[in-house]
Amino acid sequence: xxxxxxxxxxxxxxxxFRSYVVVLLGLLIVAGALIALLRFGLRRNxxxxxxxxxxxxxxxxxxxxxxxxxRATTIAFFTLLALSAFSEFARATGLxxxxxxxxxxxxxxxxVGVVSYVDAPDGGPHGWYGMLMALPVYVTAAILMIxxxxxxxxxxxxxxxxxLLGFIYMGWMFGxxxxxxxxxxxxxxxxxxxxxxxxxxxxxFTFGKLLGRHKxxxxxxxxxxxxxxxxxxxxxxxxxxxxxxxxxxxGTRELLLAGVIVGIGGQLGDLSISLIKRDxxxxxxxALLEGHGGILDRVDSLIYVAPLFFHMVRxxxxx
Amino acid sequence: MDSWRYEPTxxxxxxxxxxxxxxxxxxxxxxxxxRLVVNLAxxxxxxxxxxxxxxxxxxxxxxxxxxxVANHSSHLDAPAILSALPLRMIHRAFPAAASxxxxxxxxxxxxxxxxxNAMPFDRKENPRQSLALCxxxxxxxxxxxxxxxxxxxxxxxxxxxxxxxxGFLVAGSTFPVVPCYLSGAFRAWPKGRWLPRPxxxxxxxxxxxxxxxxxxxxxxxxxxADRLYQAxxxxxxxxxxRRTADTRG
Numbered sequence: 035x036x037x038x039x040x041x042x043x044x045x046x047x048x049x050x051f052r053s054y055v056v057v058l059l060g061l062l063i064v065a066g067a068l069i070a071l072l073r074f075g076l077r078r079n080x081x082x083x084x085x086x087x088x089x090x091x092x093x094x095x096x097x098x099x100x101x102x103x104x105r106a107t108t109i110a111f112f113t114l115l116a117l118s119a120f121s122e123f124a125r126a127t128g129l130x131x132x133x134x135x136x137x138x139x140x141x142x143x144x145x146v147g148v149v150s151y152v153d154a155p156d157g158g159p160h161g162w163y164g165m166l167m168a169l170p171v172y173v174t175a176a177i178l179m180i181x182x183x184x185x186x187x188x189x190x191x192x193x194x195x196x197x198l199l200g201f202i203y204m205g206w207m208f209g210x211x212x213x214x215x216x217x218x219x220x221x222x223x224x225x226x227x228x229x230x231x232x233x234x235x236x237x238x239f240t241f242g243k244l245l246g247r248h249k250x251x252x253x254x255x256x257x258x259x260x261x262x263x264x265x266x267x268x269x270x271x272x273x274x275x276x277x278x279x280x281x282x283x284x285g286t287r288e289l290l291l292a293g294v295i296v297g298i299g300g301q302l303g304d305l306s307i308s309l310i311k312r313d314x315x316x317x318x319x320x321a322l323l324e325g326h327g328g329i330l331d332r333v334d335s336l337i338y339v340a341p342l343f344f345h346m347v348r349x350x351x352x353x
Numbered sequence: 354m355d356s357w358r359y360e361p362t363x364x365x366x367x368x369x370x371x372x373x374x375x376x377x378x379x380x381x382x383x384x385x386x387x388r389l390v391v392n393l394a395x396x397x398x399x400x401x402x403x404x405x406x407x408x409x410x411x412x413x414x415x416x417x418x419x420x421x422v423a424n425h426s427s428h429l430d431a432p433a434i435l436s437a438l439p440l441r442m443i444h445r446a447f448p449a450a451a452s453x454x455x456x457x458x459x460x461x462x463x464x465x466x467x468x469x470n471a472m473p474f475d476r477k478e479n480p481r482q483s484l485a486l487c488x489x490x491x492x493x494x495x496x497x498x499x500x501x502x503x504x505x506x507x508x509x510x511x512x513x514x515x516x517x518x519x520g521f522l523v524a525g526s527t528f529p530v531v532p533c534y535l536s537g538a539f540r541a542w543p544k545g546r547w548l549p550r551p552x553x554x555x556x557x558x559x560x561x562x563x564x565x566x567x568x569x570x571x572x573x574x575x576x577x578a579d580r581l582y583q584a585x586x587x588x589x590x591x592x593x594x595r596r597t598a599d600t601r602g
Contacts, residue, residue, distance in 0.1 A: 121383070122365070125361060125362045125364070125365035126359075126361050126365050127359050127361070128358075128359050128360035128361055128362065130362050130365075130382070131360065131362065133382045136382055137382060140382075140383075192357050192358075313359075314359045314361065315359075316361065316365075316366070318366065320365065320366065320368075321366050321367055321368050321371075322368055322369070
């Protein structure tokens with residue numbers, strides 16, 4: 035792709051973008067037909083699947099619209115997602131009661147968005163990569179300043195630790211996804227991740243339902259099974275080859291790693307958020323979309339996978 | 354070692370829209386920030402576009418809960434009255450707004466819940482319950498209730514009689530009631546127009562009244578409503594006289 039590849043005028047001419055529009059439309063139609071078949075043909079109860087499907091009918095066009103309008107909207111979209119994901123985390127853990135902590139983390143996440151958008155002062159490709167990597171230093175320093183300015187020690191370690199996890203995980207790690215909009219092959223990487231990660235989830239669910247016998251991690255997420263996990267891993271390993279058109283520049287080693295990152299990382303990301311929910315004692319992180327729970331319940335795997343994929347591609351290939 | 358204690362916010366499992374519809378509202382960092390920013394902008398616009406002038410700020414009680422009562426002629430009324438209050442008070446000032454009008458679609462909901470911090474008032478089905486909610490709000494210290502006892506915006510610029518609900522609310526209580534008169538708001542933004550015209554708006558704040566000797570009964574309530582109506586009219590007349598004197602002098 036050319037130097038300023040990520041514009042709405044370019045999106046429709048981009049073969050990767052176009053292919054994914056077709057692929058997603060196809061998947062939606064097939065999934066819709068399957069649900070209709072189960073409902074009307076086999077008279078099964080499909081309420082849950084139908085709710086989730088309706089959610090996808092909202093999510094998918096939104097993501098495509100953000101990508102279609104270019105680099106700025108894509109970065110803004112993922113930054114808003116990260117801000118909302120952190121807000122859910124803060125509400126669920128109770129960190130939200132502490133407005134200074136919450137405010138500093140929200141500003142930190144907004145800063146991730148800003149450094150993803152601006153150019154580095156010394157030139158180079160879009161996005162200020164050096165500052166993105168340095169941000170955790172500044173945000174950690176700012177978070178630790180809050181109890182010091184208040185001159186309060188009792189009970190301060192919990193909000194400090196929650197704010198740090200909130201920023202690093204939901205803000206900074208997730209923010210790598212926004213930064214991918216600066217890549218030469220932004221469409222390929224973003225669309226691959228956005229489709230591979232939910233597919234891994236769906237595969238785990240399906241294989242678990244069909245073959246599940248042995249519980250994967252009964253204390254964290256009692257419904258997940260080893261059979262589902264292995265099935266999801268297998269699907270995720272195959273996918274990079276199936277959608278090889280997304281990134282012709284990547285070799286076998288990178289494709290293998292992409293499969294491992296999504297196949298294992300996606301499930302670890304899911305379990306990471308389950309672990310937080312389990313410890314707090316709640317079922318969903320929020321209630322934004324019926325059938326999907328909160329934003330964090332939807333993007334849990336993506337948070338874990340995005341930065342790993344980002345650094346893998348950057349290390350072997352450069353963005 | 355003690356284990357951590359998580360205290361999820363009371364509204365963590367609600368959608369953002371449900372959160373906006375909730376009342377009383379939970380304090381929310383983002384909403385407070387947005388309200389502060391928008392109100393600053395609204396104040397600037399009111400000053401520049403409608404040349405808002407506020408007279409009688411010294412009549413506002415310094416502390417404790419109180420009620421502001423005004424004539425109602427436009428959507429500018431609540432923002433204009435909020436502009437008379439110090440910025441830090443806007444999160445504790447609640448203009449009562451018709452729940453059948455202001456809480457029905459997303460733009461109106463955003464305006465009511467975020468910008469003016471409105472209290473949904475059910476003027477049709479259950480006004481009694483809404484009055485109980487008003488009382489509950491006033492019982493918390495430092496809350497300000499803004500009421501338009503005409504019950505709706507004037508269709509023609511004239512003031513309609515006050516409904517007795519306000520009387521039931523304040524009869525026998527020590528809450529001060531501050532009558533206000535808004536002039537020019539009808540010309541600036543009459544019912545049915547999309548956007549306000551640049552016409553001068555003036556907010557006159559009168560001296561406070563109290564009704565602790567009266568009882569929450571029908572005739573007393575009607576009397577209170579009428580007293581307040583007369584108080585607003587008196588502010589209007591006094592202003593009219595002053596203005597005539599100004600032009601003569």
